[in-house]
Amino acid sequence: LNIAGGYRVQDPAADLAVAAALVSALSERPVSADAVAFGEIALSGEIRSVAHGPLRLKEAGKLGFERALVPAAMTGEKGGLRLSGFKTLAAFVDHMLGRG
Numbered sequence: 001l002n003i004a005g006g007y008r009v010q011d012p013a014a015d016l017a018v019a020a021a022l023v024s025a026l027s028e029r030p031v032s033a034d035a036v037a038f039g040e041i042a043l044s045g046e047i048r049s050v051a052h053g054p055l056r057l058k059e060a061g062k063l064g065f066e067r068a069l070v071p072a073a074m075t076g077e078k079g080g081l082r083l084s085g086f087k088t089l090a091a092f093v094d095h096m097l098g099r100g
Helices: 014-027 052-063 089-096
Strands: 035-037 067-071 082-086
Touching: 014 035, 014 067, 052 067, 052 089, 082 089
Parallel strands: 035 067, 067 082
Antiparallel strands: none
16 A cells, blocks of 8 residues: 555555545545545454544544545544444445445
8 A cells, every 4th residue: 555655554444535535446436525434444344433433523623624535433433524333344345336
């Protein structure tokens, strides 16, 4: 994975965003420009919550994002965003491909 500027990403919250980018590239279906994605993906395919979820949503709202693709377990403040929650990577991929 190439990150602009050569940064090293060590935050597991980036897992779901990377998955969104890969599905988008392979399917030639762009991720909506108004969407943000974060969550940890386990080896089992489970999408797990990450630290500071409500704060991440709040900041994403301030940056102009309108939708958030997040773990299904996300609760708390929505930061003014429309949330789409996912329990598994398979459900997320289905959503990205318009199948769910």
